[in-house]
Each structure stands twice: as C-alpha cells, then as structure tokens.
Amino acid sequence: MSGVEGYMYPNEITLYWSVLIVLYPYITGLVAGAFILASLERVFRVEAVKPTYRLALLTALAFLLDAPLPLIMHLGHPLRSPEMYFTPHDTSAMAMFGYVYLWYLMAVLVFEIWLDYRREIVLLSQKSKGLMRVVYKIMTLGSSNVSERALHIDEKVGWIVTLVGIPSAFLLHGYVGFIFGSIKANPWWSSPLMPVVFIFSAMVSGIAAVMMLYMALTKLRGQKIDMRCVDTVAMYMFYIFIIDFSLEMLDLIHRIYEADESFRSLDFMVHTKLYFSQIVLQIFLGTLLPLVLLFITQIVKLTEPVRKRIYVFCGCMILISVFAMRWNVVIGGQLFSKSFLGYTTYKMALVTREGLLAAIGLTILPLLFLWVLLKLLPPWPEKSLHEAASGD
C-alpha cells in the first residue's frame, strides 16, 4: 500500500480529517484570542490596549463568520448539518458546536459590537444615503435612542456581555480541544491538557493577529502607531506564550517520562513524519525563537523601529507556529496506527473540496470579511463619520 510503513489497520490508511479540520480550530482560536485581547481593556481595564479594542472585536467577528465554512466543506452531507441543532447528542462534544457558536456569535460578539457601535450606527443611519442608509437603519433595529442614559445602559450591559464572553470564548475554543482530548482511542490526542493548550495557544495567536493587523492598518491609514499600546499587547502575548509553552512542554515531558505503550510509536513519528512541522517549525522557529526575542524586548531598552520589527517577526512566527500546532495535533493524530505498528501518509489534495486551495481560500476569506466590516463599522473614531458619510 502506497505511503504506508509498517502495519496500519486497513481502514486507517486514509486520513478522514483533512487540512480543513486543522484550519477550523486555528480560526476559532483566532476568534477567542482576539476577544480576550478586547476583554483586556473592557473588563480588566488595561487602558493601554484601547486602540485595538474595536479592531479586536471586528477581527473576531470576521473570523467567526468564516469558522463554520471548513466544517461544512468537510462534511459528507453538509445539508444535514442542521441536525446538530435539532437533535444534538448530549454525550458528544461536537454536538455543542451549533449552540456554542450561535451563542457566541449572537449573544456575545454581535451584541457587544452592536452595543459599542450603536451611537455611530444611529448617526450613520441618519447621515448615509441609498443602500447604506437602509443597511444602517436595519442595524439600529428601529431604535434611534442615543441619549446619555441609553448609552450609559449600553456601557453597563456591554461590560456584562464581555465578562460573560470570556468563558464563552473559552468554551467556543476549548470544546474543540475537548473533542480531541476526550478520544481515548487516540493517545496523541487523549489528554486533559488538550483543551487548556488549545485555549492558551489560541490566545497567543489571536493577540498576535490583532497586533499585526493594528500595526498594518495604522500604517495604511498613514497614522502613528501607538507604541504604548503595541508594547503592552506584545507583553501580554509574551506572558501568555510562556504559559502555553509550559503546558506543551509539560505534556511532552509527561509522555517521555511515563513512556506508555504508545510512546515508542509516537516518538518515532515526531522524529520522522512530524520532524519539520513540530520540532523545527512549531518548537524552535515558532516558539523558542519568538520567546527569546520577546524576552529581549522586555529586559533591554530597544528603539521603536527595532521593537516594531521584532513584534512583526514574532507575530508572523507565532501565527505559523500555532497553525503548525493544530497541524501536528490533527494530522499527526492520524498518521500513526492505533496498533502502534505503522504509519501512513497524508496526501493533501490540491483542488478538491478539502484540498490546499480550499484551505488557502478559507484563510483569506476572513480578511475580506474584515475589510467589509472595517468599511461598515470603522474602528477609529476620528475618521469614521467623515469616511462613512461620503457614501460607499
């Protein structure tokens, strides 16, 4: 059998969870991470990161809208997916996807964005013309009350929503970790640490994404990057990354120490099939290198241009590293046989529904969504009314 070394159970030779299933936790991870960054300001009153607040929410929404797509495209019968809403199986972690997603989308993210933007939405519904006027009018839900009292209520309710949103974000992404972590049949996945590792790496990736988007968009707008903001974001990114790395190392050390029946097979797999993606990309280039560089920025006083370059470089490495981590978990978990006697190969297609092009497309799509959202709900107040009122 081509691509098989040693012995695989005959039905294990084909991988059923493709790169799209790698992409899904990556995208919801970005959502959760971006939201946590937003909550840093809103709930934990880290005022320094305020310039990224609205951008973080819009980024979360853009990625959240994209998130179900890899799942739908992976299903054998996508049109049956409403069954998860009508007859969710209460023993299945996957069954909660429909409800957690809907809750997080509507009751947290859309609600919070709406509350934060309501004043602008009402103003835009009055100042815009044509189609945009209709769009904004719908978004007001027919209420044009932007009195002091109403906005004050929005502020209070928004705070509660963000507070509730934090465990909701953990649930949105943590359940994916549990989907893997609760599979006793697969020793690469089965671990109580899995949801926790997923959440922390999600936070790092989401924060990195928003940080880089902020820097890029600010530059594109010809504005000055608020370094106090970026320094603070990078600091949180660094500390959360340390926790994430510690958790992953704990898992690794525990495995090596206990060396149960799966260890030899998994160890061999990591050193051969996953060598590049796990050891080189995820651990060395993607974790150790950014940690060292970020550590340097924390203890040595560096100039602004140098810090910017380090942050962008580290941000890129982090985004690659967290993707590699999802790859190593999902694909890695299917490369070895449950007999511990062999390995198979992942033959990623190019143009099929679950192929590389589809994956690339689904990664670029949220950036298009974000572009639309930025036009619809500009995050930066000083230009927002002027830009939007000139008609789009």
Place this chain on the structure above:
Amino acid sequence: MNISRRHILILLPAAAVAWKHVLAGTPEDSPNYRMSDHWWGMLIDIPKCIGCGNCVRACQTENDVPDGHFRTWVERYHRTDWHLENPEVISPDGGKEGFPVVPAGAEGDYFFVPKMCNHCTDSPCTQVCPVGATFISPDGVVLVDQKYCLGCAYCVQACPYGCRYIHPQKHVADKCTLCYHRITKGLTTACCEACPTGARQLADLKNPNDPIHEFLKTHSVQVLKPQMATGAKAFYNGLDGSVR
C-alpha cells in the same frame, strides 16, 4: 444432483414459501423476532482460523463493501520469541485473497486474527456522534443510520479498533452491522456462514441455549484492548499477548 422432477414439484414451492417467509421478517413487524430477546455478540476462535479470507470476501459480497475498505478483515501475526511488543503484522487487502505462503521451518509463532466491529456495549463511537446517527440497537448491535449521518467522521476517529470508515460513494460512516438484516431473520452472519473452520460463530448472549455460554465456562477468552473498557462483545479464544 439426484433430485427427480417429482421431488422438485414438491420441494420448489415449499422452499419458495419458506424463503419468502424468511425474507419478510423485519424486527418490528415479525412475530418471530423480538429485539428484547437478543443480545448479540461474536465468538472468534483463533486456533481455528486458517487465514483463507472467506469471511472478508463473503462480507464484501453480502454487504456491497467498497474496495479498499473493510467491514471485516484478517490480520496475520508473526511473533518472534518473547517480543510481544513488536509483532510483524500483515493484512494484504484485508486478507481478502488469503495470505502469502510461509515456508516450512519458519521461526516464531504465526497466527491469524479476524477483526471486525466489536459491537461494544459502552461504545466510544456512539458516544461521540453529534446527531445520533450511530447507536446501539436494543438487541446489542451497533448500527449506522446512513440517512441521518453527516459524514463528520468523528466516530471513525473514536473507534479504538479501526473498524469504521467513510463510504467513498455514500459519504457516510459505514461498518460491520453484524449482518443485522440476516440475524433478525434467523440466519447467521455472512462471515460465519462462509467460515470453513468454525473460527467465527455468531453468539446470542441472551439465549441460554447458545453454545457460547458453555464455551465461556471452559475456555479463556479475551476482548481486544480491554483497557479501553468499551464492553466489547467480540470474544477471542486463544488471543496472544502480541495482538494489537
């Protein structure tokens, strides 16, 4: 063939009626079959398996199993001496056309292990199905509702035994059904019917007269991967410690 014309005149209609009666039975409608009277399992006798692959072929014929996928398959183990950790295992096309000949005088112990869905009482596969498309029937058979299955493949990942796959044309989960359409009509499974040595025997654990009860009293049996606590109902006699 020594059947005379006269015999045929009597036997044909009788056979046809008997056959139609057998075919007509469905679990719910048939007065003959009550789900609550049965709790199905399978007994697999390793020392009797000769690796002929009859069961794999019969299953494929009976259940239209797509090529390259297996509702049942046979593995051949070669254990050298005391090295239980790393036996040599092969299953060429699931053992469908048998196995290559091992010349006389070969070192070590060889044996064949038929594998299939274990129809676990506490199956991890039914636990993880997000919509309830796979389930254990009231008579103990783990089945897939192919009209309801989304094809998400979560059950495939959750099965410790590798007995599930996604049907390449239907795009739904598929696996051994213990020939449910046969056992509910008083027939045995296709693999048991085709096995020439009696290495595979259907077992009805709820039937006090089923030979498995006597067998279990007089033999040492195991299930695969007992540490997974799946409540597997495929019982193996003579299972070597090297079997994965």
Place this chain on the structure above:
Amino acid sequence: MSGLKDAGHLFRFAGLFVIAFLVFLVVRGYVVPKSFGRYGHYRAAAIDEIAAHPVKFAGHQSCESCHTDIAATKTKGAHAHVNCEACHGALASHADDPTSVAPMKPDTAVLCARCHTASAAKPKNFPQVDPADHSGGVPCQTCHNPHSPAIGADTGTTTAATGGAK
C-alpha cells in the same frame, strides 16, 4: 425601573432571539423524524431499514432443504461444517428462483488451494498440502469428493486425509 424606556433597544435585540427561537421550535417540530428517540437518541425507523437489506447468502439450511442428498454425504465427512456457500458463493438468488438461476461450479484449482495450500502460518493440525507436489497438477476432485473429501470416504468411512506442510 427608571431607565426602562432608555433600554428599549435592548428589548428589540432580545425580541430577535425570541422570534428566532419560536421559528426554530416550529421548524424542529416538522423536521425531526417521528421515530427519533423511541429507543434512544436515534431514529428508530433506521433499525427496520437496515433489517430490510437484501440477503445474498441463502444460508446452509436453505440449501439443505432441497439438496438433501448432498447434505447427507457431507454429514460424516471432514467438510460437515463447511457451509455450502463457503465454496459455492452467495446463492440466495438461486434459493429464490432455483430454475432460472444456476450456480457456477467452483474451480477447484483456485478454491481448494485457498484453504489447503500448506503454510507454516496455518494451524498445525489443519490438513494442508503443497498443491504442485501433492497432485502434480491433477484437479483435486479427481481423487477427493468435495462434499466428503477423505479418500474412499464417499460412503462415510473415516479415512481422514492427514495434512502437514511438505
């Protein structure tokens, strides 16, 4: 509560949820299959659908109900428990319509060799030969009656063929 009139927009937002929930309940009532949940969290009708699949192997009882002479020959031989369709293939279509569907005679060169080709992997007590050495290319049924394979055992005597890898 004093601020209630300034919270009107919140009630509108909540109203969306209420409407969506009610629509969901109505749709759910139509869409969920009626037999779902009868025995557990699944569509009970699936059990009958699966049980209604066509049968391809008739089962040896069907064969024996007509072919009583063959059945009698087999009972005393080594192949007593080798079911008819293990060699003759799936024949429910023949049992269903014996005159129109005629079973093919198996090719003994392929069929017998599958089980009886000697291999050190097979159980030691299983009768097995090297086909080339054993018969020099002569078809198996020249000496062995497949329904009672021991040499001279057609009448039911117990001269069993002892095998072993050659």
